[in-house]
Amino acid sequence: MADDEKKGDDSKRVVNTYPLIRHSDMSDETQNEAAEIVTTACEKFAANNEEAAKMIKLQMDKKFGPPYNVVVGEAYGFEISYEIGNVCYLFFGGNIAAVIWK
Amino acid sequence: MAPTVNPKTAPSQLKTKKADKGKTDDADADVEQYTRTKTLQKPKDQVELTDSQLKEIIAKTLTSINPQIPESEVEWSYAQMEFVPAPTIGHMVMVFRQEGGLLKKDSEEARQQMIEMGMDPAELDMESVEEEQIEEEEMIEEEEMKGEEVEGEGDVDEEKAEGEEDEKPPEAEKEEEAEEDVEGEEVVVKKPEKKKGGRPRKLTNLFNFCERAALTTTNPSRSQETQTIPPPMATFSAVVTTSFVYDSYMKDWCIQEAEREREKREKMGLPPKQVIKKTPQQLHEELQSRIFKSARILERMINQNTYVEIAKDYRYWDDPSDDYRVEEGTVLPLWKFEYNKTKKHTVCDLEWNPHYYDLFAVCFGYLDYSKPVGGGALCLFTLKNPSFPDYVCMTESAVICVDTHKKYPFMIVIGLYDGSVRVYNINISCKEPAYQSNSVENKHRGIVWEVKWAEDLTDGELNFFSVGGDGKVNNWVLMQGGLAVTTIIELHLDQAPVAGPDGTTLKVKASICCIKLHPVNPEIYLIGTEEGSIYKCSVAYSSTYLMKYEAHQMPVCQIDYNKFNTDIFISCSMDWRIKIWEDNRLEPLFVFDIGDRVGDVKWAPYSSTVFACVTSDGKIYVYDLNVNKYKPICVQAIVSKKKNKTTKLAFNYNLPIVVIGDDKGCSSVVKLSPNLRIPCKAPKKQQDLDQNTLQLMKLDKLLAVLREPSTLILPEDTAEKDDD
Numbered sequence: 001m002a003d004d005e006k007k008g009d010d011s012k013r014v015v016n017t018y019p020l021i022r023h024s025d026m027s028d029e030t031q032n033e034a035a036e037i038v039t040t041a042c043e044k045f046a047a048n049n050e051e052a053a054k055m056i057k058l059q060m061d062k063k064f065g066p067p068y069n070v071v072v073g074e075a076y077g078f079e080i081s082y083e084i085g086n087v088c089y090l091f092f093g094g095n096i097a098a099v100i101w102k
Numbered sequence: 103m104a105p106t107v108n109p110k111t112a113p114s115q116l117k118t119k120k121a122d123k124g125k126t127d128d129a130d131a132d133v134e135q136y137t138r139t140k141t142l143q144k145p146k147d148q149v150e151l152t153d154s155q156l157k158e159i160i161a162k163t164l165t166s167i168n169p170q171i172p173e174s175e176v177e178w179s180y181a182q183m184e185f186v187p188a189p190t191i192g193h194m195v196m197v198f199r200q201e202g203g204l205l206k207k208d209s210e211e212a213r214q215q216m217i218e219m220g221m222d223p224a225e226l227d228m229e230s231v232e233e234e235q236i237e238e239e240e241m242i243e244e245e246e247m248k249g250e251e252v253e254g255e256g257d258v259d260e261e262k263a264e265g266e267e268d269e270k271p272p273e274a275e276k277e278e279e280a281e282e283d284v285e286g287e288e289v290v291v292k293k294p295e296k297k298k299g300g301r302p303r304k305l306t307n308l309f310n311f312c313e314r315a316a317l318t319t320t321n322p323s324r325s326q327e328t329q330t331i332p333p334p335m336a337t338f339s340a341v342v343t344t345s346f347v348y349d350s351y352m353k354d355w356c357i358q359e360a361e362r363e364r365e366k367r368e369k370m371g372l373p374p375k376q377v378i379k380k381t382p383q384q385l386h387e388e389l390q391s392r393i394f395k396s397a398r399i400l401e402r403m404i405n406q407n408t409y410v411e412i413a414k415d416y417r418y419w420d421d422p423s424d425d426y427r428v429e430e431g432t433v434l435p436l437w438k439f440e441y442n443k444t445k446k447h448t449v450c451d452l453e454w455n456p457h458y459y460d461l462f463a464v465c466f467g468y469l470d471y472s473k474p475v476g477g478g479a480l481c482l483f484t485l486k487n488p489s490f491p492d493y494v495c496m497t498e499s500a501v502i503c504v505d506t507h508k509k510y511p512f513m514i515v516i517g518l519y520d521g522s523v524r525v526y527n528i529n530i531s532c533k534e535p536a537y538q539s540n541s542v543e544n545k546h547r548g549i550v551w552e553v554k555w556a557e558d559l560t561d562g563e564l565n566f567f568s569v570g571g572d573g574k575v576n577n578w579v580l581m582q583g584g585l586a587v588t589t590i591i592e593l594h595l596d597q598a599p600v601a602g603p604d605g606t607t608l609k610v611k612a613s614i615c616c617i618k619l620h621p622v623n624p625e626i627y628l629i630g631t632e633e634g635s636i637y638k639c640s641v642a643y644s645s646t647y648l649m650k651y652e653a654h655q656m657p658v659c660q661i662d663y664n665k666f667n668t669d670i671f672i673s674c675s676m677d678w679r680i681k682i683w684e685d686n687r688l689e690p691l692f693v694f695d696i697g698d699r700v701g702d703v704k705w706a707p708y709s710s711t712v713f714a715c716v717t718s719d720g721k722i723y724v725y726d727l728n729v730n731k732y733k734p735i736c737v738q739a740i741v742s743k744k745k746n747k748t749t750k751l752a753f754n755y756n757l758p759i760v761v762i763g764d765d766k767g768c769s770s771v772v773k774l775s776p777n778l779r780i781p782c783k784a785p786k787k788q789q790d791l792d793q794n795t796l797q798l799m800k801l802d803k804l805l806a807v808l809r810e811p812s813t814l815i816l817p818e819d820t821a822e823k824d825d826d
Contacts, residue, residue, distance in 0.1 A: 020354055079339035087338055097342040
């Protein structure tokens with residue numbers, strides 16, 4: 001039983017490196033693209049959330065047109081007004097939450 | 103130019119000082135006196151000098167050469183790759199500089215100006231030459247003058263000469279003017295020449311000018327703007343912490359795990375759709391119940407509108423003619439309740455719900471054994487919806503009797519024609535009974551004529567009594583597993599056993615038609631039989647009864663305890679008679695001959711002396727013993743005499759209405775007129791008595807006359823006899 005649990009934990013840790021979309025009203029295509037960008041940015045700047053956010057913002061601006069806002073962090077609260085169809089709130093890597101909106 | 107001090111002049115100055123000394127001796131003495139009193143302070147590094155040293159004259163020479171400037175300075179030139187002499191700075195120091203507005207006459211600029219003014223510069227030159235000549239002459243004259251003056255006065259101040267010089271210019275000017283006058287002719291002559299030099303131009307006056315400006319009309323400005331619709335916006339907010347992120351990942355992981363398992367199962371070939379299939383069904387049911395609820399409200403609203411006049415009658419209309427008729431009353435027919443599926447059935451029992459005053463239960467069965475009708479039903483109607491029953495419980499067999507639990511108004515027990523009993527919990531379902539007696543063993547071997555809920559057992563279990571055509575009184579307890587039955591008593595007729603077909607002897611059983619539990623004492627109950635006797639029994643004795651009233655010649659249809667005095671009860675029978683009894687008194691107090699089979703009789707809940715009965719000729723009879731002991735105060739046909747029979751009636755507990763059932767499946771609600779429900783007036787001496795006591799007093803007063811003998815002699819206790 002204990003072994004099984006351990007295995008489960010391990011697999012959980014491994015599994016946690018994918019982006020988990022919590023809330024989004026983007027089109028599927030945009031959403032996937034955004035998730036990909038977040039993945040790349042957060043992997044590249046694992047230790048620097050600010051840089052990661054910057055990168056996500058720039059990439060999103062480039063691909064879908066400015067102005068995008070990006071928040072990347074571990075613990076925060078927010079209330080935003082966004083243009084409909086342009087919000088994505090997702091978790092990544094088991095401890096990072098990113099919110100992208102226009 | 104630099105000032106120089108001639109050293110030779112210094113001694114002469116000193117000499118003059120010495121000469122002055124004599125004059126100032128007195129003053130010096132004063133100074134000395136003054137200085138002696140004071141010691142002069144000297145700085146420490148004061149140089150001590152001897153008198154000769156002090157008196158030595160040090161000459162100071164001022165020259166125009168700046169000694170600070172290095173001579174023959176050179177600097178390295180990279181271009182020539184050698185030392186070259188550096189440019190000298192010069193010895194001149196500029197202290198003050200001011201540009202003047204004067205021009206030299208013979209300068210180029212002056213010449214230009216001349217031309218602009220229209221003068222010939224050449225002429226000017228000539229003039230200047232002449233002037234020079236004149237000046238020279240003057241100079242000579244002056245010198246001559248000077249010479250004379252020098253000769254005249256030896257030490258003439260230079261100032262004087264200067265003064266003369268100052269005086270001179272006016273003379274010179276005069277001379278010049280004169281010369282100009284002289285040259286006037288020449289000017290005239292030279293005029294054409296001057297024109298050649300160009301027109302005289304005015305020099306600009308720098309201090310006198312005026313500004314000129316013009317203002318054009320200003321164009322009126324106009325603003326034009328448009329506004330576009332902003333893109334649709336929405337707000338989104340969340341709070342996130344690491345733990346929350348972790349939790350959501352865990353949840354997601356669980357979902358994934360479940361999906362994986364499902365996939366596995368699908369691979370194994372197991373149908374995993376059970377879980378999914380259930381939810382829409384449940385949802386559907388939920389939705390249906392909601393729709394059902396709102397539809398029901400809507401139906402009630404429509405009914406209220408349709409039957410608005412009846413509703414108003416029910417609420418407000420009191421027969422005004424009652425004021426003129428003293429001892430008579432009427433009933434006002436209100437709604438009629440019918441159910442399409444039970445139109446051929448007979449109303450076998452009626453009962454108002456003890457909790458909801460507008461709800462009543464109706465049993466549909468049949469009483470005419472020669473014309474059986476298939477199936478039966480229990481319907482619960484509400485006054486708010488006369489068109490359709492609120493609850494319908496369909497049964498396979500005819501429903502003969504019903505009773506609603508007082509504490510739990512949703513628990514309804516029914517007795518069926520086939521001898522079984524059923525308990526419905528209409529809160530849960532009308533389709534399936536909550537409890538049902540076993541159709542083979544635990545049932546009456548005859549029609550269940552009446553069921554009555556009993557007081558709850560000590561441990562809270564619900565239980566009820568039922569009586570059947572097989573002469574048994576059964577007590578049913580609602581256990582978790584089902585109904586547990588106990589036979590309380592099995593009634594036998596007091597006659598010799600009848601010989602059976604195969605030589606055995608059988609005790610003839612009594613067929614019980616009705617049962618009434620004592621409202622106060624839970625042990626006592628009355629049962630009426632088809633033979634016409636009424637038995638008073640106790641739950642405690644299972645073999646015998648307490649008392650037997652030889653009441654009627656035909657089956658007893660109904661027994662009812664008086665609502666105020668529980669010693670008084672009323673009975674009715676197919677033998678056209680209604681009898682009022684007192685407990686333990688074998689003779690009836692009242693006997694009324696109605697003239698037709700009496701289907702049902704009930705005491706009114708609001709008066710101790712009012713009761714009503716229905717007969718099979720479709721009439722309702724209302725008696726008030728206080729008003730008339732011999733005649734009913736109201737006789738009214740409810741249904742047509744030829745076609746229908748009225749079978750049952752029930753007083754509402756709160757309202758002055760009675761529901762009457764007939765053999766065509768129709769229940770009519772009638773309203774009692776004010777004369778039928780006169781409240782008791784308190785006597786003048788005892789105004790403080792409440793209605794209950796007054797009602798009791800009223801009945802007692804009435805019965806006191808009738809009791810014969812007035813004191814009751816109790817009959818022998820048959821139970822003790824049996825024990826012996």
